[in-house]
Amino acid sequence: MGIRFVTGNEGKAREADAYLEGVADVEQVAYDYTEVQSDSLEEIAGHGAQEAYEALEGADPVLVDDAGLFVDALGGFPGPYSAYVEDTVGVERLWRLVEAEDNRRAHFRTVLAYADGERVETFDGSVGGTIVAPRGEGGFGYDPIFEYNGQTMAEMSTEEKNAISHRGRALATFAEWLADAE
Ligand code: ITT
Numbered sequence: 191m192g193i194r195f196v197t198g199n200e201g202k203a204r205e206a207d208a209y210l211e212g213v214a215d216v217e218q219v220a221y222d223y224t225e226v227q228s229d230s231l232e233e234i235a236g237h238g239a240q241e242a243y244e245a246l247e248g249a250d251p252v253l254v255d256d257a258g259l260f261v262d263a264l265g266g267f268p269g270p271y272s273a274y275v276e277d278t279v280g281v282e283r284l285w286r287l288v289e290a291e292d293n294r295r296a297h298f299r300t301v302l303a304y305a306d307g308e309r310v311e312t313f314d315g316s317v318g319g320t321i322v323a324p325r326g327e328g329g330f331g332y333d334p335i336f337e338y339n340g341q342t343m344a345e346m347s348t349e350e351k352n353a354i355s356h357r358g359r360a361l362a363t364f365a366e367w368l369a370d371a372e
């Protein structure tokens with residue numbers, strides 16, 4: 191089956207495509223859905239998926255992915271503001287902010303929302319790690335400063351990252367659901 195991954199972020203689509211190989215054909219579609227004001231990633235992603243499905247021509251289901259980085263010492267910042275903070279403050283300066291803290295624990299969380307015109311379903315995944323000085327050339331976004339088990343996510347291949355990441359975990363739950371739904 192074909193799935194339209196609605197995102198402006200190539201990295202997300204690349205990871206979903208690799209993960210769902212043999213399960214679904216992932217096509218990246220750029221559509222600027224409304225990000226409703228909410229602290230709930232489920233609500234933001236669910237609304238986005240429903241809106242994108244209605245606005246786009248075609249029958250293939252859509253997936254939306256709403257993610258954030260939550261730093262413990264910063265009260266969960268940047269959280270739902272992660273995209274804005276990446277664009278304004280930047281990844282290097284976020285590291286500088288966390289460098290001063292004793293507790294550098296953080297987690298990534300993502301919510302995938304699926305819409306096929308009949309139903310909207312959400313699947314979430316998260317992973318805990320440590321904020322470190324930037325290392326690595328792979329991945330995207332905050333990957334260079336997020337360390338898991340001795341490696342930053344930017345030092346991992348797509349497959350390695352998918353095996354442990356928030357997105358990989360959400361995609362695993364989604365793939366299980368899809369297999370049961372078919
Ligand atoms: P779309 O909304 O078009 O999907 P986006 O990049 O704006 O793309 P988000 O709002 O979900 O997506 O992303 C929040 C921020 O978190 C943004 O700065 C991303 O680069 C970053 N991010 C999301 N997933 C990530 C991951 O797996 N690794 C590193 N950074 C990630």
Ligand code: NA
Binds near residue numbers: 273
């Ligand atoms: Na976004």
